[in-house]
Amino acid sequence: MGRQPCCDKVGLKKGPWTADEDRKLMNFILTHGQCCWRAVPKLAGLLRCGKSCRLRWTNYLRPDLKRGLLSDNEEKMVIDLHSQLGNRWSKIASHLPGRTDNEIKNHWNTHIKKKLRKMGIDPLTHKPLSIVEQEEEKPLKKLQKPMEQTVEEPPNYSLTKDSNNKNMLVSYDDQLMAMNLEYCVEEVPMIDPECLELICNNSSMSSSTSTSSSSSNESSILKDLQFPDFDWSDYGIHNNNNGVGNIMENNVMSLWDVDDFSSWDLLLNDDIPQSSSTFGLF
């Protein structure tokens, strides 16, 4: 006996959401808050499964979402967090307010992976590719080792400049020795900010155009959506002279300007259940 489907899929719509569906879902959530996703489609008058509604809301419609490409800083954070957390996208996303796990996952798979490979770093292990390849070439040796014996891990590396201003990989141990620093091992990021800076600087040269284009794109997406029952001004989004919603300011929704970021605690605190609703808006 297989698992029951999450909902009765007969007659349910799939695929891209229409502006009308978005409006219905948005109006419903803003009126009633988030509760019982299974019931949402019926109550909101949507021919969608509850799961689909939840995804659409969390990944696209939530008013607190940032849009557009990840900034250099955000990208650095993602790489750093990924080195510590692995593919736990929701955990990573919880450290980046306004970003969704889906968005970060997509960005990782399409942009960051490539950049890291270009830098000679394995995106899975965050170690230099040459070492990873060596390890893959000697699987038998590894297998022959007794289980109790600890496998000697290669040191974690970061990218730095040598005296000739050429990029070079230096192990953390070497760096720490050089800097005479003590470090709590559990908190050592596998790639240091210096390295990330280089990665991001390189990337920003190649992707700067897409950054600017996406921000105009995102406002048009919201522009296209018309929410007759929803007053964006409540969320710090005001009309400009052209009658167009001034949604983005420095690539961040004005919503975040409200209340000195006090609501971020809600987002970042794992103890607060998601059902406590978005930042006390409801």
Added chain:
DNA sequence: AAGGCGACCAACCGCATTGGA
């Protein structure tokens, strides 16, 4: 102009986890 191709990303699928009965 049009067809091929790859990149991007929204959305889906199915397993895992959680929480209440």
Added chain:
DNA sequence: ATCCAATGCGGTTGGTCGCCT
């Protein structure tokens, strides 16, 4: 302790768009 519904999560798919030939 167990079951089951609801929700969360991560991997994958497929549609769209832009670039190249």
